[in-house]
Amino acid sequence: MVEYEHPLQILEGDCRDVLPTLPADSVDLIFTSPPYADSRKKTYGGIPPKQYVEWFLPIADELRRVLKPSGSFVLNIKEKTVNGERSLYVLELIQALKQSGWLWTEEFIWHKKNSFPGKWPNRFRDAWERLLHFTKSRRFVMYQDSVKIPTAASTIKRVARLSGSDWQRRKNRTQSGFGANQSHWLGKELVYPTNVLHLATECGNKKHSAAFPERLPEWFLKLFTLPGDLVLDPFMGSGTTGLVCRRLNRRFTGIEILHDYIALARERIFSNQHPSLF
Amino acid sequence: MVEYEHPLQILEGDCRDVLPTLPADSVDLIFTSPPYADSRKKTYGGIPPKQYVEWFLPIADELRRVLKPSGSFVLNIKEKTVNGERSLYVLELIQALKQSGWLWTEEFIWHKKNSFPGKWPNRFRDAWERLLHFTKSRRFVMYQDSVKIPTAASTIKRVARLSGSDWQRRKNRTQSGFGANQSHWLGKELVYPTNVLHLATECGNKKHSAAFPERLPEWFLKLFTLPGDLVLDPFMGSGTTGLVCRRLNRRFTGIEILHDYIALARERIFSNQHPSLF
DNA sequence: GTTCCGCATGAATCGATAG
């Protein structure tokens, strides 16, 4: 097994300054949730919606430089409502990224099962966010088998009922390790997921407010990287992506401008509270 | 109760020609699923993505003219993949509509539980569509309580029919939206839904292929109109929206360019096969 | 009557083949 000098690396500073110090074509996956327009005002100056694209584009250029040609860039973002309307800056950003050379390969939906409570006269609770998938080329890598999920209950039932020819037909379709996995397979036949992810938000931790639950980066890490691959988060925050990288044995480079977040992320990622593979 | 001369009206022709004949400020809800770019080639000529906005804008202007100031315009649309990338024409359309005077109030997500099967090396199955909500003013009407409780006779019947494993399966499947309504029906408290709707597409009918299931327009009809209100669908297709209007006692004006669809819609909407409230 | 089971079907997408 290859030994890496800095499997988990945390860099303090503005990613506009730090990214240029990273080598080109070195990152397998960029997974990040940037500060939304008009949010986190004290860090990146609370970029107003009108300047958001202009601010983000140079960063996106650097991200494209450090990403391997086979790599993926997953951007978690959702526009807020301003004066009763949805902002347009996310849509403008998608167009600008495509204009600048990125391929807009897919838009995944994160359905937040336990969305923030509330009631307003003119809208319901917002229960979804975008996960925009950009790539450098049409030949990016994707490990689909690693995120297979159990079928719906009705299908499982049907499989359990399989008899004779049906069973044989299914068996022939399944290439690998049928005999060994037979007992497992009966209970939970696995199928490929869709581009809609159903995940609850994490609300238990009082010390920090992560933008997303661990299972969100976990899903994309499994889908787009292998153990030992390098994952980059230029807006690390409290370091959830890095935490998952440690657990899944991926290398990680996180960049964060706010010192308090740096300290928090170090504590979360380097502490021994989780069983580690390192 | 007020009597209307044409509670259910079907008009044949290109909506670019027909819409100007309708009175201004008369419609309470526009619910429609326009032909997607490069789809339905034989009807609107298969508008290529590049010309889509240009084609749609004059129609949108007419729609804004006929809509009441308090009304809503719900647009069901989803971009396809072209050469491995998602098309941008839907995003451009949103911007153009806003530019032309519409307020982009919300984007609902329709999660298609039974999305079309398939497997490809670079993407998963597409299991969601956009339901873009536009309004003329910030003071539009919204009957939120009406989507907490299923009122349609068919829904009550369906729930009453549920028993044993069917009931269990349905319970396990529920999230927000419709599923929640049904599962809560038997005793739990009612809650407001979110902006994510979980609905399966209807695929059982052999005679016609509706773009969306009845429960999709049903939800928005209940949310944005009252009985007696007028609903417009400028791209009627096989008339699913009109069918629901009849069942829910809303007035309906449907416009369709293709004669075969006109005939089919007439048969579906005016036949006596469904128990009617009229 | 219930419950169970088989089967057709759907705003899909890719890659190969053909004009």
Added chain:
DNA sequence: ACTATCGATTCATGCGGAA
């Protein structure tokens, strides 16, 4: 080189017939 057509892939759903 560019467009058009076609086969292969794959899964939740609801209907109708069977047990």
